Amino acid sequence: MDAITCFKFVRDIPYIIPTSIDETDYCCLGKHKILHVLLSSLGLQVRFRACAFLWSSLDLPEEVKGIPHKDVCIHRYVEVFNREQNKWIIVDATWDRKLSSVFKINEWDGKNDTELAVKPVKIYDEVRSKELVEIDTKLIIEDLKINGEFYKAVNRWLENIREK
Secondary structure, eight states: OOHHHHHHHHHTSOOBOOSSTTSOOBSHHHHHHHHHHHHHHTTOOEEEEEEEEEGGGSOOOHHHHTSOOOSEEEEEEEEEEETTTTEEEEEOOOSOGGGTTTSOOOOOOSSSOOOOSSOEEEEOOHHHHHHHHSOOHHHHHHHHHHHHHHHHHHHHHHHHHHHO
8 A cells, every 4th residue: 555545545434523432533633543553654754743723613514513512622634754855744634535515625645735624723833743642531531521412413414414
């Protein structure tokens, strides 16, 4: 498998926010952990990055927006070092192809930045990004208490889109 094939494989895993600590993470963090492993196994230099975004900046339906939740959220993605250009490039495989009716689905040529899946309000430095990838169980439980019903609604909405 080459880097572009790895990207497409991970991108097209359905984006699903885990709604319990027992569920597999297929939202941005989980998908990019998989991508990190795959690209690293090809000998590429890969690092995690994170940014803050607002759920309200996404075009969610009113019935989903109306469910109480924190608007600010952390988005994770990876960067790959492009040796030819001597620079880090953004690689964001968040939204799966079946969501193309509501989100821009990234393609990656293996050489240039993809777009970020969200509109960042703050991009974290490399050290803070790495910290934001290692989340402890206590923080996940606290987040689910606040946002769990919202996440379930987002997942249902996305699943309905995929079924169309």
